[in-house]
Amino acid sequence: MVFVDVGCGDGFFTILASKKVGKNGKVYAVDIDPDGIEKLKSKAKTEGLTNINTKVGKAEDTIFCKQCADLILYSMDLHDFGDPVKVLQNAKQMIKPTGRLIDLDWKKQQMSFGPPVTIRFSQDQASGLMRSSGFTVVDTRDAGPYHYILTVKP
Secondary structure (H helix, E strand, O other), X not given: OEEEEEOOOOOHHHHHHHHHHOOXXXXXXXXXXXXXXXXXXXXXXXXXXXXXXXXXXOHHHOOOOOOOEEEEEEEOOHHHOOOHHHHHHHHHHHEEEEEEEEEEEEOOOOOOOOOOHHHOOOHHHHHHHHHHOOOEEEEEEEXXXXXXXXXEEO
């Protein structure tokens, strides 16, 4: 299995995915923050995980592989990209025809934490971005009181 974590930060989901896909699987992780990537590398080394490939860079400039990804994850960051459509177009190139893309994101409602509500995408906005990038929305659901999950396929 191949897992791609776009906007991975310090690798919370990257580490979990690495363990899940096992030694024969691959995990690709990209983030614009070099400190986050260094923390991820350190965690991976401490845990003996050798199946993670990292990159410091913009998601808009990153395509790890062509039609290789079984699962691509955006975790609370789709709104952070300068060009989310370009990021999704890159995902479209990386994902297998049978793959899935997951967007775990903040609900567009006022909260005393998280990113400003003005930059968040509602579920409808995120679904529209996915559709305009050539994906089909498979499932939309709440993920607790503050987040939602979109699952899409190519």
